[in-house]
Amino acid sequence: MPQLEQFSTFPSQIFWLAISFTALFVIMWRVAVPKISDTLEARQNRIDDNLERAAEIKREAEAAIIVYEQSLAEARTEASTIISNATAAMAETAASREAELNDQLNAQIAKSEVTIAAAISAAEDSIRTIATAVSQEATKRLIGESPSDNDAVTAVDSVIKAKS
Amino acid sequence: MAAGQSPLAQFEIKTLVPMYPAGIDVSFTNSSTFMVLTVITVSAFLLLGMRKSQLVPGRWQSMVELSYVFIANLVRDTVGPDGRPYFPFIFTIFMFVLFGNMWGMIPYSFTFTSHIVVTFAMALVIFFGVTLIAIMRHKLHFFSFFMPPGVPMYMAPLLIPIEIISYLSRPISLSVRLFANMLAGHTLLKVFAGFVISLGIVAGWLPLAFIVALTGLEIVIAFLQAFVFAILTCLYLNDALHLH
Numbered sequence: 001m002p003q004l005e006q007f008s009t010f011p012s013q014i015f016w017l018a019i020s021f022t023a024l025f026v027i028m029w030r031v032a033v034p035k036i037s038d039t040l041e042a043r044q045n046r047i048d049d050n051l052e053r054a055a056e057i058k059r060e061a062e063a064a065i066i067v068y069e070q071s072l073a074e075a076r077t078e079a080s081t082i083i084s085n086a087t088a089a090m091a092e093t094a095a096s097r098e099a100e101l102n103d104q105l106n107a108q109i110a111k112s113e114v115t116i117a118a119a120i121s122a123a124e125d126s127i128r129t130i131a132t133a134v135s136q137e138a139t140k141r142l143i144g145e146s147p148s149d150n151d152a153v154t155a156v157d158s159v160i161k162a163k164s
Numbered sequence: 165m166a167a168g169q170s171p172l173a174q175f176e177i178k179t180l181v182p183m184y185p186a187g188i189d190v191s192f193t194n195s196s197t198f199m200v201l202t203v204i205t206v207s208a209f210l211l212l213g214m215r216k217s218q219l220v221p222g223r224w225q226s227m228v229e230l231s232y233v234f235i236a237n238l239v240r241d242t243v244g245p246d247g248r249p250y251f252p253f254i255f256t257i258f259m260f261v262l263f264g265n266m267w268g269m270i271p272y273s274f275t276f277t278s279h280i281v282v283t284f285a286m287a288l289v290i291f292f293g294v295t296l297i298a299i300m301r302h303k304l305h306f307f308s309f310f311m312p313p314g315v316p317m318y319m320a321p322l323l324i325p326i327e328i329i330s331y332l333s334r335p336i337s338l339s340v341r342l343f344a345n346m347l348a349g350h351t352l353l354k355v356f357a358g359f360v361i362s363l364g365i366v367a368g369w370l371p372l373a374f375i376v377a378l379t380g381l382e383i384v385i386a387f388l389q390a391f392v393f394a395i396l397t398c399l400y401l402n403d404a405l406h407l408h
Contacts, residue, residue, distance in 0.1 A: 009177040012190045013177070015188075016192070017199060021256070021286070025256045039214065
């Protein structure tokens with residue numbers, strides 16, 4: 001086995017091992033490891049930054065949603081106020097119009113009643129006049145004597161009173 | 165079998181550029197070649213993959229980051245936040261062993277982790293480093309590590325030697341595990357490759373199919389052993405930092 005026979009090569013193997021291993025270690029220590037770790041760190045920082053920014057944007061979005069919902073609620077309240085105001089105003093208008101109309105109608109009714117009463121009394125007067133005349137004429141034909149106007153009127157009135 | 169065709173011939177160290185400063189043999193060999201290649205490929209993999217260092221990584225950059233995060237999680241899970249300063253070392257260990265093992269999977273290449281002297285040297289550095297960290301951090305209190313808490317006093321004469329032996333055998337088990345896995349896997353591949361030739365075109369397909377399957381298994385082992393080496397380093401480091 002050359003490993004345990006070529007003892008004379010041991011110094012050379014150890015020498016070159018020391019040189020090459022030391023060289024690799026220095027390259028690693030001074031150049032490669034710092035470079036790789038810097039890159040990894042930069043990436044980690046970038047990822048953390050981005051996550052942080054995403055969280056910030058999310059917070060902003062949530063704040064905007066709150067503001068939006070607030071203004072929406074305000075708008076709703078305002079709209080319902082306007083609607084109730086309008087309803088109240090319309091109801092008032094309707095009530096006043098109705099009252100006006102009622103007044104007008106009542107006035108007309110009253111006027112009509114007066115007219116009707118006048119017509120009734122006029123009709124009663126003409127009926128009395130005619131009845132008086134008829135009764136005078138009828139009495140004259142029956143007894144040949146015409147009662148005085150006053151008597152006739154009194155008689156007719158008493159009959160009308162009794163009938164009505 | 166001829167000398168060059170032994171299944172173990174692949175582990176032979178071949179001098180490419182002889183160097184003898186002050187009489188010591190530090191020649192540049194096939195082993196050294198693959199160590200240098202490993203350093204170059206690991207550095208290229210990491211640095212070229214990160215050259216743009218994009219916020220949204222491409223495929224290559226993703227692989228680089230994956231390997232980084234894989235070992236970073238390993239250190240965090242086994243050692244905790246105290247392990248952060250040692251992360252570059254653990255990452256270097258892992259990538260060095262992983263790429264060394266992977267280079268060895270290429271036919272006609274050389275696997276430097278299949279040499280006990282290499283793995284043992286790495287294990288010893290880890291062992292002494294970890295022990296030094298423990299002593300610097302806990303001073304004399306470190307030696308309470310060999311006496312687990314809650315154990316009755318009369319057990320101490322038995323337990324303390326066992327704990328010390330198990331502590332001292334750590335570098336051996338750490339190095340032999342990696343070395344033996346690489347040695348066995350590559351030897352097995354070579355043995356079956358020999359069967360393909362000796363059985364010829366008629367029956368040679370069977371060992372060939374086996375080699376294909378075994379190569380897949382060896383790639384998994386190459387990764388697994390690198391991971392095991394790194395995780396054990398982390399566990400030893402954790403013991404050093406937190407004792408029990």
